[in-house]
Amino acid sequence: MxxxxxxxxxxxxxxxxxxxxxxxxxxxxxxxxxxxxxxxxxxxxxxxxxxxxxxxxxxxxxxxxxxxxxxxxxxxxxxxxxxxxxxxxxxxxxxxxxxxxxxxxxxxxxxxxxxxxxxxxxxxxxxxxxxxxxxxxxxxxxxxxxxxxxxxxxxxxxMIKSDAELDYIRQADHINGEAHRLALARIKPGDSEVDVARAYGMAFVECGAVRPPYGQILVVSEAKSRALGHRARMMGPLAEFTLADGDLLFVDSGVVVEGYWGEFNRMGVVGDPTPAKVGHHDAIREIIRRAMAEALVPGRPFREIMEQMVGFALDLGYTRDHLAQYVGPPFFHLCHGIGLTSSEPPFVRMDSEDVLEPGMVLSVEAYIRADDVTFGSEEDVIITADGCDVFSDTDPGLIPIGVDR
Missing domain, CATH: 3.40.350.10 (Creatinase/prolidase N-terminal domain)
Structure with missing residues (x-):
């Protein structure tokens, strides 16, 4: 039975x-x-x-x-x-x-x-x-x-998860974090986006994913980001875009455990990144860190949370032009729910007066495009009675590609 x-x-x-x-x-x-x-x-x-x-x-x-x-x-x-x-x-x-x-x-x-x-x-x-x-x-x-x-x-x-549901999401997040570490250590200069996707697919299974779909793999090399824009990741991994010295790699991945998703992105780099690249990625991580520490409080309307998160970016020297997709139509979200799908309600958007509640599980993400490259970071959190707890392994910054950690 x-x-x-x-x-x-x-x-x-x-x-x-x-x-x-x-x-x-x-x-x-x-x-x-x-x-x-x-x-x-x-x-x-x-x-x-x-x-x-x-x-x-x-x-x-x-x-x-x-x-x-x-x-x-x-x-x-x-x-x-x-x-x-x-x-x-x-x-x-x-x-x-x-x-x-x-x-x-x-x-x-x-x-x-x-x-x-x-x-x-x-x-x-x-x-x-x-x-x-x-x-x-x-x-x-x-x-x-x-x-x-x-x-x-x-x-x-x-939208309100039980303890049993949270356990499955925690397991999925753990596998996803292990897969990020394993796959990025195996990728090497000269690899294509197809090679990256293959490395991640193998890492999902090795790290414990057993129930199809093993996971989502959205890959954006710096070459593709410059040529086609960040949203070209939706086109899937393309063989003609390869990793050269100094290039960034963005991977948004997720894993399913008993039907429940854990998903978050990480960015890697081949060799030594420029100070500008480190600065932009550190800024994104700071926005996420401050959101988790200051903004994600139950009882707050989504619009207020969005305004505060946008304010974090403005504090770091970015402009509203950098944040156009968040502050104006079509009002993209800075947080989305996860559970039985990798992106589901609630969506924390500027045009929403819905209220944050304990028991909601959110993927907290932010993206800024600078120097023709999109920088992003993401963490998964459970909203508690007085704030939030993090499920994902905290983003460590730009992860060296091809380095066993």
Whole structure:
């Protein structure tokens, strides 16, 4: 029998928190969905990971949580026993693929939910894990029911991490930190971005990542940063950009442990960096350090936190032009949540009056582009009752490439 990732008391506590919000918002039934690859909300509510080693975005898994009474799972039949082993939910209803929305509607009607207010993942930063046509058929087959967006409710729950969730994030951060050290020690002058990505992929596994995806690897060499800009990292590692003496390397990486992410970037350097490069990177680290020490206090609106972090950069001699992406549209964030994804709400942005709360886990990051190179640093923290605690290994500065530490 497979050991569940979370004990039943934790899962029932999640359900009770959800029911309190459902009651306040007039939601009778909550649908949390997943697919055969990764069911984030489904996993959070049920404790059952459908199957995370195969990228198959079909065959939905659904947890139906009533405001009153016990939940049930509506799942692809091959996962029936797996669900019974891993989930706290005793009522498991398997279906033979393909998923048919009308069939789920019949089950909901038989259980007395034919005229219920049903909350579904319809809003910002959510994905309903079923074919659009089948969701339409589900809605049409329940003409007396009302479907509403439960997205904000779900994020309100997921943004506050339990001790068990924090443990998995800590483990992921530890593996990511070890992978940074191991990979940067193996990289050498002349290596391409493809070589860097390969070194990191091997380091993830060697340092303990066992559950696909092993991690994210976003690579920016100084050559690419000068040629294409920092955001070109989204294009992936490119073989034509190689590391020369004095070059900087930016790697934003992350690792998954039992579905939970730890992710943060680090910068390396080939040989001796110029004083200017050291100065810019030290400045970024100082912004992050001061944010953790002074700005990240529960109860503060995100806008105030952003204004203070921008002020740290201005204190170091940078201008608002350096910070344009943060102080004006589209209002990029300086902190984002991490949990079941590597970037998720909350997003600490200048245009947000949302408030920082204990239990939130944030990736605290800052970037400044100077001399055609983007300098960045990032730390993962848990917000506590009076500040924050750091999960990641503190950024040591520009890390020598090819040096065994």
């Amino acid at each position: 497979t050991t569940p990732m979370f004990d039943e008391s934790e899962m029932r506590a999640r359900a009770e928190r959800a029911r309190e919000l459902m009651d306040a918002q007039g939601i009778d039934v909550l649908l949390a969905t997943g697919d055969f690859s990764a069911g984030l909300n489904y996993y959070w509510f049920s404790g059952h990971q459908p199957r995370d080693y195969q990228l198959n975005f079909s065959r939905p898994h659904i947890m139906v949580l009533p405001r009153d009474g016990e939940p049930f799972l509506w799942i692809y039949n091959v996962n029936e026993q797996n669900a019974r082993d891993l989930s706290w939910v005793a009522d498991v209803v398997p279906y033979n693929p393909p998923f048919i929305g009308v069939d789920l509607a019949k089950e909901l009607t038989a259980r007395g939910f034919g005229d219920a207010t049903i909350g579904a993942e319809l809003g910002t930063d959510h994905r309903l894990a079923m074919p659009a046509a089948e969701f339409s058929s589900l809605v049409e087959a329940l003409p007396d029911a009302t479907f509403v967006d439960a997205g904000p409710l779900i994020w309100q729950l997921r």
